[in-house]
Amino acid sequence: xxxxxxxxxxxxxxxxxxxxxxxxxxxxxxxxxxxxxxxxxxxxxxxxxxxxxxxxxxxxxxxxxxxxxxxxxxxxxxxxxxxxxxxxxxxxxxxxxxxxxxxxxxxxxxxxxxxxxxxxxxxxxxxxxxxxxxxxxxxxxxxxxxxxxxxxxxxxxxxxxxxxxxxxxxxxxxxxxxxxxxxxxxxxxxxxxxxxxxxxxxxxxxxxxxxxxxxxxxxxxxxxxxxxxxxxxxxxxxxxxxxxxxxxxxxxxxxxxxxxxxxxxxxxxxxxxxxxxxxxxxxxxxxxxxxxxxxxxxxxxxxxxxxxxxxxxxxxxxxxxxxxxxxxxxxxxxxxxxxxxxxxxxxxxxxxxxxxxxxxxxxxxxxxxxxxxxxxxxxxxxxxxxxxxxxxxxxxxxxxxxxxxxxxxxxxxxxxxxxxxxxxxxxxxxxxxxxxxxxxxxxxxxxxxxxxxxxxxxxxxxxxxxxxxxxxxxxxxxxxxxxxxxxxxxxxxxxxxxxxxxxxxxxxxxxxxxxxxxxxxxxxxxxxxxxxxxxxxxxxxxxxxxxxxxxxxxxxxxxxxxxxxxxxxxxxxxxxxxxxxxxxxxxxxxxxxxxxxxxxxxxxxxxxxxxxxxxxxxxxxxxxxxxxxxxxxxxxxxxxxxxxxxxxxxxxxxxxxxxxxxxxxxxxxxxxxxxxxxxxxxxxxxxxxxxxxxxxxxxxxxxxxxxxxxxxxxxxxxxxxxxxxxxxxxxxxxxxxxxxxxxxxxxxxxxxxxxxxxxxxxxxxxxxxxxxxxxxxxxxxxxxxxxxxxxxxxxxxxxxxxxxxxxxxxxxxxxxxxxxxxxxxxxxxxx
Numbered sequence: 001x002x003x004x005x006x007x008x009x010x011x012x013x014x015x016x017x018x019x020x021x022x023x024x025x026x027x028x029x030x031x032x033x034x035x036x037x038x039x040x041x042x043x044x045x046x047x048x049x050x051x052x053x054x055x056x057x058x059x060x061x062x063x064x065x066x067x068x069x070x071x072x073x074x075x076x077x078x079x080x081x082x083x084x085x086x087x088x089x090x091x092x093x094x095x096x097x098x099x100x101x102x103x104x105x106x107x108x109x110x111x112x113x114x115x116x117x118x119x120x121x122x123x124x125x126x127x128x129x130x131x132x133x134x135x136x137x138x139x140x141x142x143x144x145x146x147x148x149x150x151x152x153x154x155x156x157x158x159x160x161x162x163x164x165x166x167x168x169x170x171x172x173x174x175x176x177x178x179x180x181x182x183x184x185x186x187x188x189x190x191x192x193x194x195x196x197x198x199x200x201x202x203x204x205x206x207x208x209x210x211x212x213x214x215x216x217x218x219x220x221x222x223x224x225x226x227x228x229x230x231x232x233x234x235x236x237x238x239x240x241x242x243x244x245x246x247x248x249x250x251x252x253x254x255x256x257x258x259x260x261x262x263x264x265x266x267x268x269x270x271x272x273x274x275x276x277x278x279x280x281x282x283x284x285x286x287x288x289x290x291x292x293x294x295x296x297x298x299x300x301x302x303x304x305x306x307x308x309x310x311x312x313x314x315x316x317x318x319x320x321x322x323x324x325x326x327x328x329x330x331x332x333x334x335x336x337x338x339x340x341x342x343x344x345x346x347x348x349x350x351x352x353x354x355x356x357x358x359x360x361x362x363x364x365x366x367x368x369x370x371x372x373x374x375x376x377x378x379x380x381x382x383x384x385x386x387x388x389x390x391x392x393x394x395x396x397x398x399x400x401x402x403x404x405x406x407x408x409x410x411x412x413x414x415x416x417x418x419x420x421x422x423x424x425x426x427x428x429x430x431x432x433x434x435x436x437x438x439x440x441x442x443x444x445x446x447x448x449x450x451x452x453x454x455x456x457x458x459x460x461x462x463x464x465x466x467x468x469x470x471x472x473x474x475x476x477x478x479x480x481x482x483x484x485x486x487x488x489x490x491x492x493x494x495x496x497x498x499x500x501x502x503x504x505x506x507x508x509x510x511x512x513x514x515x516x517x518x519x520x521x522x523x524x525x526x527x528x529x530x531x532x533x534x535x536x537x538x539x540x541x542x543x544x545x546x547x548x549x550x551x552x553x554x555x556x557x558x559x560x561x562x563x564x565x566x567x568x569x570x571x572x573x574x575x576x577x578x579x580x581x582x583x584x585x586x587x588x589x590x591x592x593x594x595x596x597x598x599x600x601x602x603x604x605x606x607x608x609x610x611x612x613x614x615x616x617x618x619x620x621x622x623x624x625x626x627x628x629x630x631x632x633x634x635x636x637x638x639x640x641x642x643x644x645x646x647x648x649x650x651x652x653x654x655x656x657x658x659x660x661x662x663x664x665x666x667x668x669x670x671x672x673x674x675x676x677x678x679x680x681x682x683x684x685x686x687x688x689x690x691x692x693x694x695x696x697x698x699x700x701x702x703x704x705x706x707x708x709x710x711x712x713x714x715x716x717x718x719x720x721x722x723x724x725x726x727x728x729x730x731x732x733x734x735x736x737x738x739x740x741x742x743x744x745x746x747x748x749x750x751x752x753x754x755x756x757x758x759x760x761x762x763x764x765x766x767x768x769x770x771x772x773x774x775x776x777x778x779x780x781x782x783x784x785x786x787x788x789x790x791x792x793x794x795x796x797x798x799x800x801x802x803x804x805x806x807x808x809x810x811x812x813x814x815x816x817x818x819x820x821x822x823x824x825x826x827x828x829x830x831x
Contacts, residue, residue: 041656041663042461043067043120044187045113050155051185051248052126056102058084063094063113065120070662073114073524077563080104080127100127105302107312108184110547110561112461114524114569117662119461122547122561123187126250128153129309139164142205145234150176151254151308158182158194158237158244166235168253170227175255176200177280178211178235179311182249183219183559189457189551193558194247197240200225203232212240216260216379216433217312219550219558224258224280256308261435262301264325264346265378266317267291273323277303277314278348282432291318297542297564298377315377319344321439330357333393333420341368342441349382349423349430356423360440362413367443370421374436375405381433383426391418400426410443445481447531447541449474451566452509459547461567463665464496465574467518471613471652471667474512476503476531483533487512490528493570495520499670501650503531511613511652513670516570524569574664575604580653584766586676587619587640591771594635597653597668599627604657610634613652616673618644627655640675649673679704679769680713682758684776689744690783697724697740697778699758706733709764715740717755719778721748731760744780753778784824 045065053059063071071094074083082099089095094113106129113120135156139146145165148154156164170176182196198221199210208228211221227233237251238244259277267273270293276286289301300313324339326347336359339345345358362368374382386407387398396419399409413419423436451460452475464470476485484505489498489512499513512529531541543564550559581596597610608627615621620639627634636653650670657664683700697715714728724742731738738758756776762769 041067041118041658042455042458043071043113043115043118045111045120045123046187047123047185047248048125050132051181052128052132052153052155052250053098053100054128054131054153055100055104055106058097058099060095060097061125062089063096064092065094065113066092067662068092068094068113068115068120070116071113071120072116072522073569075112075114075119075524075526075567076125077110077112077122077526077561077565081109081125105300105313106309107300107302108181110563112524112567114567115662116522116572117664118463118571119524119567119569121187121458121461122549122563124181124184124549124561126181126185128250128252128311129256130252130254130311135164139166141165142201142234142236148253150174151256152252153311154251154253156237156249156251158196158239158247158249160244161242162244163236163238163242166237166251166253167232168235169232170230172227172229174227175224175281175307176227176233176235177222177224177252177254177256177258178237179217179222179252179258180220180237180249181217181252181312182221182237182247183550184217185248185250186550186559189548192239192241192243193550193552194244194249195219195240195558196221196249197238198223198251199236201234201236202228203234205234208233215375215381216314218379222258222280226281252311254308257303257305257310259303259310259314260433261348261378261380262314262316263348263435264316264323264344265373265435265437266299266319266344266346267323268320269293269295269318275301275316278432278435280432291316295319315379317344317373317377317437317439319439321441324358326356326358331355333357333359333389333422336420339440342439345421345423345438345440347423347436348432349425349434349436350432351430353428354424354430354434356436357420358423358438358440359418359420361418362416364413364415366413368411368413368419369439369441369443370399370409370411371403371439372407372423372436373439374434376403377406378435378437380435381429381431382436383429384436385424385426386438387422387424389420389422391420393420443480445536445539446477446479447481447485447533447539448477449487449529449531449541449543450477451475451545457548457551459545459563461569462514463569463571464493464514464516464520465571465664465666466495466516466520466522468574468577468664469513469515469667469669470665471511471513471654473509473614474503474529475509477508481533481536481539483536485510485531485533488530488532489514489568490530491525492527493520493523493525493568496568496570501670509614511650511670513652513667514568518573520570522570522572524567526563526565527568528564529566571664572661574657574666575659576601576608576655576657576666578608578610578653578655578666578668580651580668580671582671583673585762585764585769586674587638587644588676588769588771589618589640589642589644589646589678590773591678591769592637592639593768593770594637595621595651595653595671595673596633596635597625597627597655598633599655601632604659605629606658608655608657610636610653610655612636612638613654613667616645616649616651616675619649619673619675642678644675646675646677649675677704678771678773679707679762680758680760680771680773682773684756684758684774686777686779687742688779688781689742690781691744691748691750692746692783694741694743695778697742697756697776699738699740699776701731701735701738703733703735707762707769708766709762711760711762713738714759714761715756716759716772717757717774717776718742719748719753719755719780721745722778722780742778748780750780750782753780 069091145167209223211223689695757774
């Protein structure tokens with residue numbers, strides 16, 4: 001037995017001086033963390049008082065946060081809580097009256113608040129099966145614990161280095177289980193975060209059971225004992241590293257059932273399964289469970305018996321694969337439990353070193369998807385590894401952790417026959433909580449839609465102002481298929497419409513534009529975003545959005561929630577609307593353009609930051625443009641690189657408007673940006689010159705297609721010290737070459753200048769097309785020195801006269817290059 005003995009408060013004080021310095025360090029760290037946090041416009045929820053209520057009751061709850069003075073609605077991601085009223089108290093408190101029916105399953109319920117201008121981030125609100133009891137200080141000394149009855153939920157807080165003790169009287173053989181919600185009740189990022197540790201002690205202060213980071217509860221804890229004798233037992237809760245910042249927790253203490261595994265871990269929609277529950281102490285019992293008629297990635301099952309209900313559910317999967325439950329012995333491929341595809345192989349690695357084998361028949365050329373569910377959905381203790389073997393027992397494939405914390409493998413069958421899958425734990429462990437579900441099927445198409453975060457680590461919420469528009473980007477992940485995707489938004493708030501923008505086959509993201517009528521009622525909804533592919537009924541989409549409830553060190557996410565619907569709300573009317581002017585000419589590769597954004601200000605008089613919602617492939621735009629106070633328009637410069645995606649692209653401008661009522665993110669209607677291939681190809685023969693000399697820079701012009709209007713080609717990138725008197729020249733569709741006369745100053749920099757660029761600007765009544773291409777080279781040299789004169793030779797005697805020679809032919813004038821060569825030779829001869 002683990003025999004840790006806990007100290008009294010006096011004993012701790014004499015042995016914990018190091019904790020004082022730790023507290024100072026952590027307080028300083030917290031100060032600097034808070035000092036660096038930027039204020040965001042989005043409303044935020046930080047918690048509630050209380051953090052949860054008992055089912056079968058109606059109670060008023062204060063939700064706390066920032067910028068929630070106009071809070072008007074609560075959106076619970078999971079049904080089960082009825083919101084009777086929402087009344088703002090001030091900018092940091094909103095009172096809500098909540099009704100929780102008696103049949104609502106205990107557990108955590110994700111909630112967001114809708115204000116008059118936006119939608120908040122998400123926190124967890126708890127529903128319990130037992131009555132709430134408040135922690136009462138002083139209870140931080142093991143000698144003075146708070147005495148409680150069994151089967152209650154304690155709402156408390158952990159201050160820095162705080163330890164809370166609770167005492168309960170038991171009879172020999174009584175079951176006592178303690179389960180805590182701590183990490184899951186926080187919201188935000190930071191290290192350290194609240195990481196609860198719990199233990200059950202006897203009256204001699206010896207630890208009988210403890211828990212830190214139970215997989216079933218992610219970063220939270222659960223432990224259990226059977227009382228070895230009559231007496232008083234103590235439940236302790238603290239931060240695992242003796243931290244704490246008045247962190248809230250809910251501690252469930254009682255005799256309630258606490259299964260850590262359910263086998264089989266799911267079934268087909270509408271099916272009734274005989275589920276075996278495996279308790280934290282290893283005991284088992286069987287119940288019939290009616291599964292819902294619709295598929296579910298995580299379906300909660302709450303165990304209930306004469307001692308109560310478990311404080312949180314076990315999760316199973318509701319999917320069409322038929323269940324195949326392991327039949328022991330199945331510890332080798334020769335003893336595999338056989339199934340027929342598609343199948344869900346279910347079982348438990350009941351003891352250390354246990355391996356489970358399953359087999360199935362497959363045909364050559366088939367691709368089989370093998371996906372293990374343990375940590376990620378079932379919250380099992382199993383860190384699963386899968387290996388695949390052929391009929392002779394030869395290993396042909398395997399995986400560890402490709403499915404996140406679980407394992408996933410797609411295997412192409414090389415030959416007809418039987419294949420075996422082995423499931424094992426990464427460290428060879430096993431026990432009652434090592435449950436799994438292995439779904440094996442022929443690989444099919446998959447389509448997942450998601451909203452990318454607009455703010456780092458913050459899930460995107462959508463607010464559409466009355467009489468206005470807003471837009472976000474929508475991502476799609478295709479697997480096993482191609483083709484364009486049509487996007488549909490179901491169950492939108494009244495008065496809101498989604499502009500259909502098809503996602504092309506070669507794209508994975510597309511704008512989602514939402515418009516609200518002027519009289520749309522203020523309302524928030526959880527909306528299904530659906531993708532459909534023409535003539536592909538086998539492609540069924542799902543929406544998946546990650547909410548990082550708690551963030552830790554190195555971008556780790558100790559606790560997250562994944563939503564299958566998007567939060568969309570109608571907000572109050574924005575003071576302004578914006579529009580983007582449709583250009584009448586294309587932007588060409590290697591070209592640039594200015595897009596005009598206009599604003600209808602009404603009475604709003606302040607700078608307005610505008611940007612493009614997204615850039616088509618190969619397009620760059622400025623994200624720091626403002627429509628200045630007193631102006632009604634601004635230009636957003638864009639550029640197209642040499643590989644910009646040719647075609648027509650929907651482009652939307654976005655702006656943030658802030659006034660005394662809040663902030664609004666508004667959007668323009670889309671315009672069509674036409675991206676075209678370049679019109680010109682410019683060639684740059686190398687040009688050489690000397691200091692103080694003149695030269696001609698020649699640019700060859702190849703016209704890819706005729707242009708309309710007038711075109712001027714400008715030579716830019718001219719080096720310092722070089723001037724050009726005709727740097728802008730007009731060309732026609734017949735032009736093949738442009739010559740620029742340049743003059744090199746005496747003090748220009750000698751060397752090779754790779755900076756010459758030709759910029760063409762076509763002007764017509766439709767607009768301006770600009771294309772830029774480089775680079776040309778200008779070589780600047782020093783002049784060669786004049787040749788040194790040779791001494792005159794001594795005068796010799798006059799030779800005898802000879803007959804006159806024929807008069808030589810007139811020599812051809814030397815070219816500039818020949819003159820330079822002759823001067824170089826004479827100079828060398830003079831030396």
